[in-house]
Amino acid sequence: MEKKLQVKSIVPAPPPAHRSRPGFGLTVFAVVWKDLMAEMRSRELLSAMLVFALLVIFIFNFALELTPTVRSEVTAGVLWVTFAFAGTLGLNRSMALEKDRGCLDGLLLAPVERSAIYFGKAIGNLTFMLIMAVIVLPLYAVFYGVNVFRPGLLLVILLGSIGYTAAGTLLAAMSVQTRTRDILLPILLFPIVLPVLIASVKASSSFLGKAPNISVILPWLNFLIAYDIIFITLAFMVFDYLVEE
Amino acid sequence: MSPKPGLLKTLDVVSLGLLIAATYMALIYAPTEASMGQVQRVFYFHVATAWIGMLGFIVAGVTGILYLRTQNLKWDILEVAAVEISLVFFFIAIVLGSIWARPIWNTWWTWDPRLTTAAVTELIYLAYFMLRQGVEDPERRARFGAVYALAGAVSVPITFMVIRLYRTIHPVVIGTPSAAAQGGFSMSVPMKTTFFFVIFAFTVIFIDLLWNRIRLGRFEQEVEELKLKVIQ
Numbered sequence: 320m321e322k323k324l325q326v327k328s329i330v331p332a333p334p335p336a337h338r339s340r341p342g343f344g345l346t347v348f349a350v351v352w353k354d355l356m357a358e359m360r361s362r363e364l365l366s367a368m369l370v371f372a373l374l375v376i377f378i379f380n381f382a383l384e385l386t387p388t389v390r391s392e393v394t395a396g397v398l399w400v401t402f403a404f405a406g407t408l409g410l411n412r413s414m415a416l417e418k419d420r421g422c423l424d425g426l427l428l429a430p431v432e433r434s435a436i437y438f439g440k441a442i443g444n445l446t447f448m449l450i451m452a453v454i455v456l457p458l459y460a461v462f463y464g465v466n467v468f469r470p471g472l473l474l475v476i477l478l479g480s481i482g483y484t485a486a487g488t489l490l491a492a493m494s495v496q497t498r499t500r501d502i503l504l505p506i507l508l509f510p511i512v513l514p515v516l517i518a519s520v521k522a523s524s525s526f527l528g529k530a531p532n533i534s535v536i537l538p539w540l541n542f543l544i545a546y547d548i549i550f551i552t553l554a555f556m557v558f559d560y561l562v563e564e
Numbered sequence: 565m566s567p568k569p570g571l572l573k574t575l576d577v578v579s580l581g582l583l584i585a586a587t588y589m590a591l592i593y594a595p596t597e598a599s600m601g602q603v604q605r606v607f608y609f610h611v612a613t614a615w616i617g618m619l620g621f622i623v624a625g626v627t628g629i630l631y632l633r634t635q636n637l638k639w640d641i642l643e644v645a646a647v648e649i650s651l652v653f654f655f656i657a658i659v660l661g662s663i664w665a666r667p668i669w670n671t672w673w674t675w676d677p678r679l680t681t682a683a684v685t686e687l688i689y690l691a692y693f694m695l696r697q698g699v700e701d702p703e704r705r706a707r708f709g710a711v712y713a714l715a716g717a718v719s720v721p722i723t724f725m726v727i728r729l730y731r732t733i734h735p736v737v738i739g740t741p742s743a744a745a746q747g748g749f750s751m752s753v754p755m756k757t758t759f760f761f762v763i764f765a766f767t768v769i770f771i772d773l774l775w776n777r778i779r780l781g782r783f784e785q786e787v788e789e790l791k792l793k794v795i796q
Binding site: 496503510549561 | 697700704716
């Protein structure tokens with residue numbers, strides 16, 4: 320009887336059935352912070368996106384013969400094509416990094432909600448996208464003498480980038496797990512993200528025009544907001560299925 | 565391997581009969597339209613094939629949700645069948661539309677909301693098959709397919725509405741057409757009969773093809789399982 324009691328005392332107390340998980344916001348922040356720190360140290364993702372973006376702008380210069388009169392009309396289109404192409408580089412790389420070194424498995428083992436990982440990655444990608452835009456815009460303005468510093472344009476870039484990365488992060492999570500992952504992401508992403516690109520180009524070119532008319536621009540902004548909300552919700556619901564083993 | 569069910573064999577024959585009857589109705593029975601002439605006859609098959617295309621993509625979106633909820637591979641087989649058939653029918657609809665547009669709009673193609681949305685839809689579902697080809701594990705392939713079909717089904721209507729903010733020239737034969745539509749007309753009674761008959765015929769053909777494709781999908785699954793057994 321005595322012996323039995325003794326044994327019982329050295330067995331550690333069983334862990335409570337529901338250990339307190341870290342909060343959703345904290346998890347998201349941790350994933351974003353991890354991505355930003357890794358990027359701060361390697362700088363391989365942002366530098367690749369930036370150089371690629373500049374190359375695309377240079378190629379457009381020769382492909383379209385950007386004379387001063389043409390420039391003002393095609394600026395919005397050139398900018399968004401640049402963002403979209405450079406964006407796929409970033410999205411692909413950011414997910415491939417996780418997959419290559421088994422980091423994704425580590426993330427999935429963590430006792431946190433899977434959708435928090437999605438939001439972390441998406442916010443990280445959005446940050447890279449916006450940093451790229453902030454650097455490319457002044458360079459574009461210098462090279463082509465087009466004034467691109469309009470608050471409205473920045474709003475469009477923010478809303479468009481949110482939609483782009485919301486859908487892009489979701490699809491990149493799929494494409495990196497396939498055999499053809501190097502080529503698949505743009506093919507999956509561009510037709511899905513087409514409404515964002517159309518609405519962004521239209522809204523941007525209106526803001527860059529001589530007299531921006533808010534009643535013309537507002538429907539495009541509404542579309543962007545609607546798309547952002549719909550795709551964030553969709554990703555929130557289905558992300559679990561993509562990383563399931 | 566199970567033999568082909570008798571009902572399916574009957575349906576095959578009925579579908580073929582309906583296709584011949586539909587061709588007769590569209591090419592001979594229906595009266596020639598007054599201003600556009602013979603080329604208007606394309607309209608019957610154009611609308612019917614487009615309808616089948618849309619029907620299949622809606623089926624694919626719904627089965628995508630059902631698969632994710634149940635994780636039952638039968639929904640995946642249905643999804644693939646629907647997308648594959650719709651991809652072909654939607655392509656036929658686009659080609660037929662182009663044939664009609666050449667004399668009526670004086671161009672093979674224009675970036676109208678419906679045309680652009682149709683083209684983008686085709687691209688999305690082509691990408692769907694490329695995605696599936698890259699995944700070997702059947703369950704993961706089914707999950708990815710379901711998620712992408714769902715994303716496509718959500719994105720396509722938004723694309724349509726976004727482009728609709730531009731002016732459209734596509735005629736609307738049923739319902740109120742926009743003022744800018746070109747090539748619209750009103751249907752006489754024999755035209756309406758033909759129209760609904762062709763749509764009915766193509767719906768039956770769709771069901772027949774779908775059934776055959778589901779059967780094929782089951783065989784594919786069987787072959788895959790047998791292959792795995794051999795490897796082990």
